[in-house]
Amino acid sequence: MPETYWGKAREFLSKHNLDVGDIIELEKNGIQVKGIIMPTYSNNDDIIVLKLDNGYNIGISVSNIQNVKLIEKKRKEEKRREGAVSTTNSEVMIISTGGTIVSKIEYETGAVRPALTPDEIIEFMPEIKEIARIDAEILFSILSENMKPEYWIKIAEEAKKALDKGNKGVVIAHGTDTMAYTSAALSFSFRKMTGPIVLVGSQRSSDRPSSDSSMNLLTSILVAKNAPFGEVVVNMHGESSDTYTLVHRGVKVRKMHTSRRDAFQSINDLPLAKVHYIDKKIEILSDNYRSKESENTLDAKFDNRVFLLKYYPGLSPDMVEHLISSGIRGIIIEGTGLGHTSSDFYEVFKKASKDGVFIGMTSQCLFGRVNMNVYTTGRLLQEAGVVPLEDMLPETALVKLMWTLAHENDLDRIKEIMLTNLAGEINYIHHYEMFPRWYHDRIRLQ
Amino acid sequence: MPETYWGKAREFLSKHNLDVGDIIELEKNGIQVKGIIMPTYSNNDDIIVLKLDNGYNIGISVSNIQNVKLIEKKRKEEKRREGAVSTTNSEVMIISTGGTIVSKIEYETGAVRPALTPDEIIEFMPEIKEIARIDAEILFSILSENMKPEYWIKIAEEAKKALDKGNKGVVIAHGTDTMAYTSAALSFSFRKMTGPIVLVGSQRSSDRPSSDSSMNLLTSILVAKNAPFGEVVVNMHGESSDTYTLVHRGVKVRKMHTSRRDAFQSINDLPLAKVHYIDKKIEILSDNYRSKESENTLDAKFDNRVFLLKYYPGLSPDMVEHLISSGIRGIIIEGTGLGHTSSDFYEVFKKASKDGVFIGMTSQCLFGRVNMNVYTTGRLLQEAGVVPLEDMLPETALVKLMWTLAHENDLDRIKEIMLTNLAGEINYIHHYEMFPRWYHDRIRLQ
Numbered sequence: 001m002p003e004t005y006w007g008k009a010r011e012f013l014s015k016h017n018l019d020v021g022d023i024i025e026l027e028k029n030g031i032q033v034k035g036i037i038m039p040t041y042s043n044n045d046d047i048i049v050l051k052l053d054n055g056y057n058i059g060i061s062v063s064n065i066q067n068v069k070l071i072e073k074k075r076k077e078e079k080r081r082e083g084a085v086s087t088t089n090s091e092v093m094i095i096s097t098g099g100t101i102v103s104k105i106e107y108e109t110g111a112v113r114p115a116l117t118p119d120e121i122i123e124f125m126p127e128i129k130e131i132a133r134i135d136a137e138i139l140f141s142i143l144s145e146n147m148k149p150e151y152w153i154k155i156a157e158e159a160k161k162a163l164d165k166g167n168k169g170v171v172i173a174h175g176t177d178t179m180a181y182t183s184a185a186l187s188f189s190f191r192k193m194t195g196p197i198v199l200v201g202s203q204r205s206s207d208r209p210s211s212d213s214s215m216n217l218l219t220s221i222l223v224a225k226n227a228p229f230g231e232v233v234v235n236m237h238g239e240s241s242d243t244y245t246l247v248h249r250g251v252k253v254r255k256m257h258t259s260r261r262d263a264f265q266s267i268n269d270l271p272l273a274k275v276h277y278i279d280k281k282i283e284i285l286s287d288n289y290r291s292k293e294s295e296n297t298l299d300a301k302f303d304n305r306v307f308l309l310k311y312y313p314g315l316s317p318d319m320v321e322h323l324i325s326s327g328i329r330g331i332i333i334e335g336t337g338l339g340h341t342s343s344d345f346y347e348v349f350k351k352a353s354k355d356g357v358f359i360g361m362t363s364q365c366l367f368g369r370v371n372m373n374v375y376t377t378g379r380l381l382q383e384a385g386v387v388p389l390e391d392m393l394p395e396t397a398l399v400k401l402m403w404t405l406a407h408e409n410d411l412d413r414i415k416e417i418m419l420t421n422l423a424g425e426i427n428y429i430h431h432y433e434m435f436p437r438w439y440h441d442r443i444r445l446q
Numbered sequence: 447m448p449e450t451y452w453g454k455a456r457e458f459l460s461k462h463n464l465d466v467g468d469i470i471e472l473e474k475n476g477i478q479v480k481g482i483i484m485p486t487y488s489n490n491d492d493i494i495v496l497k498l499d500n501g502y503n504i505g506i507s508v509s510n511i512q513n514v515k516l517i518e519k520k521r522k523e524e525k526r527r528e529g530a531v532s533t534t535n536s537e538v539m540i541i542s543t544g545g546t547i548v549s550k551i552e553y554e555t556g557a558v559r560p561a562l563t564p565d566e567i568i569e570f571m572p573e574i575k576e577i578a579r580i581d582a583e584i585l586f587s588i589l590s591e592n593m594k595p596e597y598w599i600k601i602a603e604e605a606k607k608a609l610d611k612g613n614k615g616v617v618i619a620h621g622t623d624t625m626a627y628t629s630a631a632l633s634f635s636f637r638k639m640t641g642p643i644v645l646v647g648s649q650r651s652s653d654r655p656s657s658d659s660s661m662n663l664l665t666s667i668l669v670a671k672n673a674p675f676g677e678v679v680v681n682m683h684g685e686s687s688d689t690y691t692l693v694h695r696g697v698k699v700r701k702m703h704t705s706r707r708d709a710f711q712s713i714n715d716l717p718l719a720k721v722h723y724i725d726k727k728i729e730i731l732s733d734n735y736r737s738k739e740s741e742n743t744l745d746a747k748f749d750n751r752v753f754l755l756k757y758y759p760g761l762s763p764d765m766v767e768h769l770i771s772s773g774i775r776g777i778i779i780e781g782t783g784l785g786h787t788s789s790d791f792y793e794v795f796k797k798a799s800k801d802g803v804f805i806g807m808t809s810q811c812l813f814g815r816v817n818m819n820v821y822t823t824g825r826l827l828q829e830a831g832v833v834p835l836e837d838m839l840p841e842t843a844l845v846k847l848m849w850t851l852a853h854e855n856d857l858d859r860i861k862e863i864m865l866t867n868l869a870g871e872i873n874y875i876h877h878y879e880m881f882p883r884w885y886h887d888r889i890r891l892q
Contacts, residue, residue, distance in 0.1 A: 006792050006826055045829070145786035145823050147759045177782035181759050238886055240878070246886060257881055258784050258814030265884045274886060285888045304760035310780070312844055313593045313627050314750035319772055326768045334756070336623035338704050340591035346452045368704030377591050380452055383491070398758055431889050432686070435703055436882035438711045440684055440692060440720060442731045443877050 007045025012062040013037070021074030024050070027067040028060060034071065090135035092224045093162035094217075096173040097155060098142040125214050131280070132225040135167070144175025144182075144201075149302035149402060152185035156300040159186065159197050163296045169195040169224025173217070176201040176255055176263065179234060183250030184399040186232040187423040189300035192293040193230040198223050199250070200235050203261045212237050212261045219245045219275040227282055229272060230292035231424070236264040238274060247273040247282075249289075251396045251425035254366070267366055268391045268434055269427045290424070301406035303329065308398045310334040310364060311341045317348045324348070330358040330401045330414075333386070334394045339363055339370030340377045346384045353385025358414045360387050360401060362394040367435055387415050390426045400425060453491025458508040459483070467520030470496070473513040474506060480517065536581035538670045539608035540663075542619040543601060544588040571660050577726070578671040581613070590621025590628075590647075595748035595848060598631035602746040605632070605643050609742045615641040615670025619663070622647040622701055622709065625680060629696030630845040632678040633869040635746035638739035639676040644669050645696070646681050649707045658683050658707045665691045665721040673728055675718060676738035677870070682710040684720060693719040693728075695735075697842045697871035700812070713812055714837045714880055715873045736870070747852035749775065754844045756780040756810060757787045763794045770794070776804040776847045776860075779832070780840045785809055785816030786823045792830045799831025804860045806833045806847060808840040813881055833861050836872045846871060 005013055005020075018024060018037060025034040035050030035058070047059040128134060139158050140151065159170045174182055183199045190197070200220040202213040220235045227233075232250035239262050248266045257263035274283045305328045309320065324331070331352070335341055339361040349359050361381065363370050369391040372378030382388065389397050397418075404417045419426075451459055451466075464470060464483060471480040481496030481504070493505040574580060585604050586597065605616045620628055629645045636643070646666040648659040666681045673679075678696035685708050694712045703709035720729045751774045755766065770777070777798070781787055785807040795805050807827065809816050815837040818824030828834065835843050843864075850863045865872075 006789075006829075143786075143821060143823055145782050146788045146790075148788070149760045152759075177784075177786055178759050244886075255783065255811050256813055258809050258811045258816060260814065260881060262881075263811065263814075270889060271886060285886070302760070304762065306760070307765065308756050308758055308761075310754050310756050310840075312754055312841065313598075313624050314595045314748070314752070314848060315754075316750065319753065319769070319774075322772045323765070323769065326765055328765075336591050337701065338623075340589075340623055342592045342594070343452075344592075350452075363704050365701050365704045365709065367702055368706065368709075370704060375589060375591075377589055384452070394756075395758065402760060433885040433889055435706060435708075436884040438882040439879040440690075440717060440731070443716060443879055 005048070009046055009048050009062050012046075012065070013048065016068050016070075018068070018070065019074060022070060023072040025067075025069045025071055026060070026065050028065050033058070033060065089133060089166075091132040091168045092134050092171060092221050093159075093165075093167045094134055094136040094171045094173060094221070095155065095158050095162065096136065096138045097140045097147075097151070098144065098173075098175055125218055128218060128221060131218065132168075132221050134221060135162075142175075144177040144179060147175070147178045147182060149185070149304050152182055152189070152302065153300045155182065156186055156189045156298055160190075160296050160298045163194050163197075167195070167224075169227070170197045171217070171220045171224050172197065172199045174199050174201050176203055176236075180250075180253050180255055180264075181395055181399055183232050183234050183253060184396045184425070185300075185302065185403070187250040187425070188400055188403040190232060190296065190298055192295055192297040193232075194292055194294065194296055196224055196227050196229045197232045198235050198247075199233070203237070203259060203263055212242075215242050215277050216245060219277060219280075222280055223247055223273070223275060223282060227273060228284075228291060229289050231272070231290045233272060234264055235275065237261040238271075242277055244277060245275045246271040247275065249424050251400075251423050252393065252427065254393060254395070265436070266434075267393055268368070268430060269424070270431070270434065288424075299407075302399075302402040303405035304402055306330040306332065306398060306401050306405065308332050308334065308394060310394075311336060313342070315342075317344050320345065321348050324352050324357060328357065329405050330360070332360045332362060332389075332394055332398045332401055334364040335361050335370070336364060338374055338378060339372045339381070339388050340375065341381065343377055343380060346380055349381065349386055350384040353411075356411055358387070358401065358405070358411060358418070359385055360389045360397055360418055362389050362392055362397050364394070366393065369430065387418060389418060390428075391430065392425050396425050451494070455492055455494050455508050458492075458511070459494065462514050462516075464514075464516065465520060468516060469518040471513075471515045471517050472506070472511050474511050479504070479506065535579060535612075537578040537614045538580050538617060538667050539605075539611075539613045540580055540582040540617045540619060540667070541601065541604050541608065542582065542584045543586045543593075543597070544590065544619075544621055571664055574664060574667060577664065578614075578667050580667060581608075588621075590623040590625060593621070593624045593628060595631070595750050598628055598635070598748065599746045601628065602632055602635045602744055606636075606742050606744045609640050609643075613641070613670075615673070616643045617663070617666045617670050618643065618645045620645050620647050622649055622682075626696075626699050626701055626710070627841055627845055629678050629680050629699065630842045630871070631746075631748065631849070633696040633871070634846055634849040635744055636678060636742065637745055638741055638743040639678075640738055640740065640742055642670050642673050642675040643678045644681050644693075645679070649683070649705060649709055658688075661688050661723050662691060665723060665726075668726055669693055669719070669721060669728060673719060674730075674737060675735050677718070677736045679718060680710055681721065683707040684717075688723055690723060691721045692717040693721065695870050697846075697869050698839065698873065700839060700841070711882070712880075713839055714814070714876060715870070716877070716880065734870075745853075748845075748848040749851035750848055752776045752778065752844060752847050752851065754778050754780065754840060756840075757782060759788070761788075763790050766791065767794050770798050770803060774803065775851050776806070778806050778808060778835075778840055778844045778847055780810040781807050781816070782810060784814075784820055784824060785818045785827070785832075785834050786821065787827065789823055789826060792826055795827065795832055796830040799857075802857055804833070804847065804851070804857060804864070805831055806835045806843055806864055808835050808838055808843050810840070812839065815876065833864060835864060836874075837876065838871050842871050
């Protein structure tokens with residue numbers, strides 16, 4: 001589907017089975033135009049953008065277009081693996097899925113668009129050659145907000161192939177928006193791994209002076225090659241300046257800021273390691289990591305008939321009943337405090353639970369552990385079938401539920417799996433230092 | 447309704463129009479029993495608990511009960527204002543709504559239950575007498591997870607009465623679970639205030655040695671009497687030890703930990719003040735506060751036909767369409783990153799928006815500001831009618847939308863109000879220090 005298009009233009013392209021990248025010829029008002037279909041950034045929903053042979057783009061309204069003719073379909077196969085730096089005997093495979101780490105400014109409009117060929121990686125950072133022999137491929141070119149469970153499976157399979165082929169580790173370039181969801185999905189899918197799978201992204205696009213692309217990508221290659229982890233991890237800036245990155249466990253990490261370079265932080269856990277940029281040194285911060293195994297076993301299936309329900313005062317039980325009636329098999333509640341909703345929901349949850357719907361409780365506080373034994377509300381919710389999910393992040397719990405539901409039908413078995421620590425998503429010991437420190441002093445403006 | 451009961455026992459009580467606190471007499475298997483109906487903590491849904499004259503509780507199955515007779519209805523009026531410390535010429539009014547700051551352990555079961563009379567406040571903290579002349583009343587005794595928009599209105603009206611009567615400020619004792627929702631609701635409801643309204647709670651119940659009740663309540667009374675704010679604020683522990691509390695703006699605060707005493711923190715803003723416990727001193731941290739006015743104007747109305755939609759990969763547009771079809775008038779999206787959802791949602795949002803449903807965008811990152819002009823996705827979502835809501839917290843945006851929808855029908859006016867800074871919910875200037883500092887070093891266990 002022509003991703004950036006919508007409305008009439010999208011209908012037009014779909015009807016003619018055309019997509020971005022296709023070369024077409026069309027006639028309008030007696031004039032013949034030939035060009036490549038470009039992504040659109042137009043405010044009008046009836047404009048398609050063509051790049052002409054002379055290099056210029058034009059926008060054409062789709063109304064009254066005659067004689068659309070496909071000259072050449074976008075060459076997908078060529079794009080894939082073209083320019084791979086080293087196709088044999090690589091140590092680290094870079095799988096690109098899109099996102100800002102591989103973005104460029106669209107020169108026509110000033111908008112950011114994803115782009116990366118393996119050539120660009122080396123052009124970007126010649127030092128990589130001294131760190132590892134890399135191979136690279138473009139799996140997708142999508143913005144991470146468009147990520148879906150079926151893409152998680154493709155990424156997992158591609159990563160497994162790369163590890164099976166003998167790469168020491170894999171780097172997955174990914175948009176930051178949903179990176180933590182993908183890292184959780186891969187964490188549950190890989191039961192055994194011969195090396196680290198490192199998700200990496202960038203909060204500033206690579207053409208901007210303040211970009212974190214180079215440092216994040218380079219340190220990720222280092223981690224993929226040298227770190228002792230048999231885990232799925234996220235490697236991103238540790239602080240705003242270019243000092244170190246942090247390697248976070250894939251199920252305990254969250255994007256905590258819309259734009260800062262150090263937006264990714266571990267919640268209810270410590271980062272596994274710090275990677276010093278200048279020294280190119282990995283400093284292990286926690287011994288509590290999973291070691292590499294001698295083989296890769298992958299079990300990637302997801303059932304998305306789930307819902308993430310964030311509780312708030314004023315939410316009506318009717319609406320939740322209406323939601324459940326749409327055929328979902330599981331709900332993760334982001335409850336208040338230690339894991340609560342209003343007592344008005346007992347009956348709805350009890351009924352859903354009796355009908356085989358799994359209901360798990362996490363907290364919208366994000367930090368800390370749910371405990372549904374302290375207050376009456378919590379105990380009554382448990383009696384209604386709601387399962388407290390320890391200190392799991394709501395997003396991680398949701399992805400785990402999608403994975404579990406694809407494997408089990410029996411509610412008791414589902415509960416059992418949800419409470420089994422599969423990939424470090426439950427941390428039984430919290431340290432005081434896992435809660436960050438807020439600034440509590442006066443800020444004086446200069 | 448008998449709040450802690452459910453299932454058969456709840457049905458039984460409802461049928462006979464009975465509630466916790468009522469004195470009843472009943473006959474079962476030929477035996478007469480008389481007692482007060484107690485809250486239940488039973489695992490069975492058919493047991494009601496009676497406190498007998500001899501002080502003991504018994505649990506009675508509701509099946510085969512004969513001749514239920516109400517002896518005396520729970521005395522509500524007596525409870526209210528009984529034991530008020532000073533009914534004339536008070537400086538600070540304490541309005542109790544329930545929650546842990548006023549909890550006691552239920553001796554029969556070990557569970558925590560809310561309880562407070564004005565007498566208990568002074569018994570608890572005789573020092574209060576030196577700070578302010580207080581008055582106190584119990585408005586509700588509910589757990590804050592059971593808070594609802596209609597209660598927000600009652601609290602607002604009661605607080606206005608107290609300010610109108612000449613109190614310098616008001617303290618509202620509130621459960622911590624939904625305190626930030628209530629503080630937002632009061633912030634939008636009060637257009638002008640003659641003094642601070644201070645919400646306060648406790649993360650540990652008052653009978654426990656580590657309780658934060660005394661310090662939080664005492665400093666709140668201090669703030670209510672002496673702080674220069676004409677704002678609704680939350681006053682809670684600033685750090686784990688008993689050093690200082692923080693006064694947070696009611697629309698910029700969030701419970702960030704399920705159990706820590708310093709769980710409440712300002713997001714995308716600085717706390718307004720720090721209150722030093724030992725010195726009993728208020729230190730103003732920000733000049734950006736609203737001053738007291740010469741009158742109190744209250745406009746408390748809420749329409750809860752809204753939904754807080756947290757976006758995640760795998761969410762289906764069909765489900766969102768199904769949700770919207772339930773008759774909601776507005777949605778606050780917790781999008782990814784700078785304010786995104788998958789492009790699959792353009793059509794659903796566009797249709798809803800055309801049908802008059804307001805759709806606002808916030809970020810699940812919580813920290814930072816949404817910016818829907820950087821990436822194509824954001825711009826297309828805006829074209830579909832989605833309104834970026836700056837750096838507003840999702841929960842605050844939801845409460846503001848409930849308030850706005852109760853006042854306006856016209857979508858353009860609704861948008862205008864949502865983007866007008868009514869109570870400091872939008873902060874146009876972010877400082878580097880507003881993002882907390884995570885701990886990035888190795889923790890060594892002793």
